[in-house]
Amino acid sequence: MSLEENESKTIFFRITTQRKKDWKTICKAKNISLTSLIINSVENRMLDDERRKVLEFIEKQDNVFTKIETNINQVAKIVNTQKFISNKELDNFSEKLSEIIILKQSQNRIFENIYALLAK
Template identity: 75%
Template sequence: MINEKRDYIKIRISNIQKENWKKICLDKGISLTSLIVNSVENRMMDDERKHVLEFIEKQDNIFSKIETNINQVAKIVNTQKFISSQELNDFSEKLSEISELKKVQNRIFENIYALLAK
């Protein structure tokens, strides 16, 4: 293996720093090695990568539901040539939800691009 991990680096830090770093790792669900290496190399942390993937999966599921609802509204309107105020409100809420998700998605992608650019 080319990137086989066989070497060690010893550093001296205070017990307080060590405990703080271990707490950060516990909170993030990552290893101390991952925290240090990714921080030094300015790479995305494993927990951040996990959050991005979870967000994308959640977004995909929500967009599928919204798409289904939009198609149902279109079918009703095309059949009845009418849409009730409740259905219109539901439709508007789904569009607002899409707008909010897109804003979050764009912020996440901006962060990813910034990390990749370094």
Template identity: 65%
Template sequence: MENDGKEGLILIRIQKNRKEHWKKICLEKQISLTNLIIDSVENRMMDNERKKVLAFIEKQDNIFVKIETNINQIAKMVNGQKFISENELQKFSNQLTEIAKLKAQQNEVFINIYSMLGK
């Protein structure tokens, strides 16, 4: 929505116990009551959920960096020895296939997350 610099005020009447319940939710989620209402009405991701998602993405990225480092170490070892056993090659190949599958799944999840973040 376009912001023309003016803020509007909406007054609503709710039961006192409902208001207290909403405030409790806000305290748990560490968000304001205004954000809770706006994000709920506009069907957007809450700020605290967005922070969790971004932390998850960063953690996933770190995991794959570690895996890629391990792959590079194995490749360096094989290049130095100029040999890898058939069994080790098969295990390594299986691991690479599994990583490719996981990376594809992760990318699908990230696409969904980014679309949710954009709302």
């Protein structure tokens, strides 16, 4: 790749004053630059603010599952200490674990789609 290919160039184009004002309002609300708005829109890529929201979502999801895993460990510790768990409690616990597995699989599919979008 030559040095010239990496050089930034200026492009001038005409839009109405109102449209520019509207675009700047969008940029301010999304906390992104006008250049980012135009380039990402033209290239059909995810906007920077959307990317930040997705990453925050992923982080929150991870925190939720960390709390669930902590609760599972607490139940296991209680059972190990008492050396007993009733059939009803075991069935309930197993049901919850099955739900978690389904949710985790669903989350992973969503993450795969998100990562594909982020890669654009």
